[in-house]
Amino acid sequence: MSDGPAPLARLVAELSRLPGIGQRTAQRLAFHLLRAPDEEAFALGDAIREVKEKVGLCEECFNLAEGPLCRICGDQNRDRATICVVEEPSDVIPIERTHEYRGLYHVLGGALSPIDGVDAEDLKIGELRRRVERGGVSEVVLATNPTTTGEATALHIAEMLRGQVTVTRLASGLPVGADLEHADEVTLGKALAGRRSLE
Amino acid sequence: MLVTAIEARPLRSLDRVRVELAPGIVSVIGPNGTGKTNLIEALYFALTGRSFRTSDRRDLIPFGGSLARAEATVRDEDGIEHQLLAAVSRSEGRRHLIDGSPADPATIARARPPVAVFAPDRLTLVKGPPAERRAHLDGFIAARWPARAELRKRFGQAVAQRNALLSRLAAGYGSPADLGIWDSGMAEAAAPLVEARAEAVADLATAFNEAATELGLDEGALEYAPRAAGSTEEIRAGLEERREQDIRLGRSSWGPHLDELKLNSAGRSLRRFGSQGQQRAALLALLFAERQALLEARRVVPLLLLDDVMSELDPGRRERLVNRLGDGGQVLITAADEESVPVAALETVVRMPPPQTESAAP
Numbered sequence: 314m315s316d317g318p319a320p321l322a323r324l325v326a327e328l329s330r331l332p333g334i335g336q337r338t339a340q341r342l343a344f345h346l347l348r349a350p351d352e353e354a355f356a357l358g359d360a361i362r363e364v365k366e367k368v369g370l371c372e373e374c375f376n377l378a379e380g381p382l383c384r385i386c387g388d389q390n391r392d393r394a395t396i397c398v399v400e401e402p403s404d405v406i407p408i409e410r411t412h413e414y415r416g417l418y419h420v421l422g423g424a425l426s427p428i429d430g431v432d433a434e435d436l437k438i439g440e441l442r443r444r445v446e447r448g449g450v451s452e453v454v455l456a457t458n459p460t461t462t463g464e465a466t467a468l469h470i471a472e473m474l475r476g477q478v479t480v481t482r483l484a485s486g487l488p489v490g491a492d493l494e495h496a497d498e499v500t501l502g503k504a505l506a507g508r509r510s511l512e
Numbered sequence: 513m514l515v516t517a518i519e520a521r522p523l524r525s526l527d528r529v530r531v532e533l534a535p536g537i538v539s540v541i542g543p544n545g546t547g548k549t550n551l552i553e554a555l556y557f558a559l560t561g562r563s564f565r566t567s568d569r570r571d572l573i574p575f576g577g578s579l580a581r582a583e584a585t586v587r588d589e590d591g592i593e594h595q596l597l598a599a600v601s602r603s604e605g606r607r608h609l610i611d612g613s614p615a616d617p618a619t620i621a622r623a624r625p626p627v628a629v630f631a632p633d634r635l636t637l638v639k640g641p642p643a644e645r646r647a648h649l650d651g652f653i654a655a656r657w658p659a660r661a662e663l664r665k666r667f668g669q670a671v672a673q674r675n676a677l678l679s680r681l682a683a684g685y686g687s688p689a690d691l692g693i694w695d696s697g698m699a700e701a702a703a704p705l706v707e708a709r710a711e712a713v714a715d716l717a718t719a720f721n722e723a724a725t726e727l728g729l730d731e732g733a734l735e736y737a738p739r740a741a742g743s744t745e746e747i748r749a750g751l752e753e754r755r756e757q758d759i760r761l762g763r764s765s766w767g768p769h770l771d772e773l774k775l776n777s778a779g780r781s782l783r784r785f786g787s788q789g790q791q792r793a794a795l796l797a798l799l800f801a802e803r804q805a806l807l808e809a810r811r812v813v814p815l816l817l818l819d820d821v822m823s824e825l826d827p828g829r830r831e832r833l834v835n836r837l838g839d840g841g842q843v844l845i846t847a848a849d850e851e852s853v854p855v856a857a858l859e860t861v862v863r864m865p866p867p868q869t870e871s872a873a874p
Contacts, residue, residue, distance in 0.1 A: 427677035461669040461697055468693040498659040
């Protein structure tokens with residue numbers, strides 16, 4: 314194809330660097346933006362600039378924040394004695410949606426993975442240890458993903474904090490509304506191991 | 513699940529060929545060089561997106577052509593038909609579509625029967641390295657107990673992470689103390705896999721011995737030789753014991769990734785000492801044992817593709833083989849002439865070369 318005017322080619326090149334966007338989709342999006350009303354296209358540009366300028370990481374928990382502290386760390390009504398450890402900022406959202414959790418968070422920025430060269434030093438694990446050592450924390454809830462790397466990360470943190478604070482791990486089990494027959498063996502095994510008595 | 517039609521358009525020597533298939537045994541009969549093996553390869557390709565003859569799918573592209581395509585029609589338990597299309601092209605790579613849309617391998621695998629192939633090239637399963645037999649056994653585990661299908665993948669991820677750390681430790685980076693969490697992770701993934709493999713072999717051993725005897729193999733035995741056995745805790749302790757050695761080697765030197773599935777005849781390894789004929793018989797006996805186990809468990813029975821299986825069997829064994837296959841499930845058998853196929857297997861016959869289909873819409 315002919316690349317068209319240079320600014321268009323540049324836009325296509327930038328868009329195609331986004332995850333899940335190939336050359337073709339990038340072209341479609343670029344032509345769409347070209348045809349769109351000015352205010353609509355500029356709004357997108359401004360939104361990108363704003364998010365890059367204003368959104369950073371919370372100094373306390375490394376969740377996304379507009380300012381030095383994130384919304385949750387800044388909220389005086391939260392239970393400051395409980396810290397929930399997650400891999401990514403995007404993991405905070407589903408936990409918040411449950412409305413079951415009133416404590417604070419700690420975002421690691423990934424999980425231990427020797428294959429990808431991710432060590433404990435590459436994650437915010439030292440920062441978590443310092444938060445706990447400062448005192449005032451009674452429970453750390455490990456909510457890393459139930460994957461090979463997430464489990465290993467949870468185990469690493471549990472060993473690091475042993476004796477200092479109560480460490481809990483999110484339960485693994487059956488999805489609500491699902492059939493026992495279709496549960497995979499490992500999940501079902503964990504669900505059995507973590508069974509509770511009905512009061 | 514039933515494959516009702518297969519279409520190759522084109523694939524190797526087959527140019528626009530469509531064949532309707534029936535339940536039970538389908539015999540594909542024709543002289544050498546008429547594309548019998550290509551036809552079952554097309555069926556395998558349409559269902560799995562792979563070839564059992566080559567790891568380079570571009571080999572399927574006809575000489576001088578630019579793409580190969582095969583399409584299978586599969587009727588599911590509810591009587592609904594799905595189209596599975598596999599294609600490979602020199603310029604655009606490969607595609608695997610279900611009803612015209614791309615899908616991930618797991619989705620496609622649920623929409624088709626498992627496929628088991630007997631072909632001369634497949635003898636590597638008997639005489640090749642243990643990795644092939646482990647992969648095959650784990651495939652059977654996934655078909656027999658769908659809830660255990662993920663065990664192999666989960667273990668693979670755990671051992672890969674541990675190995676990555678070991679190779680970094682071997683190169684002088686990191687701290688051996690970090691191995692603890694990966695020992696645990698690997699042990700947790702290993703224990704259920706070892707248990708599943710042991711159960712699978714126990715499930716197959718008797719049927720293997722019977723089928724082997726029928727095919728003329730003396731005292732055929734299937735035996736699982738696990739490298740690491742026991743509970744999660746025992747495996748974890750075993751890994752910890754070998755830590756220094758593993759760091760020196762830069763990889764995990766112990767665990768189910770080194771298991772062996774032994775195929776023996778009269779106490780001797782068929783892999784090392786078996787004749788060509790014995791190895792063929794052992795491969796067939798293994799496929800039959802798996803099929804029987806799946807039939808008895810009322811699981812989806814694999815589609816059996818038997819390429820040129822009659823040529824080396826005497827008439828009595830051919831009869832017994834066909835009798836064994838008559839108990840359900842779909843089977844395709846290729847043969848050069850009708851005389852080598854027992855009458856019971858001649859109800860549905862596909863003649864090769866087939867009439868080429870009209871070149872209508874692509």
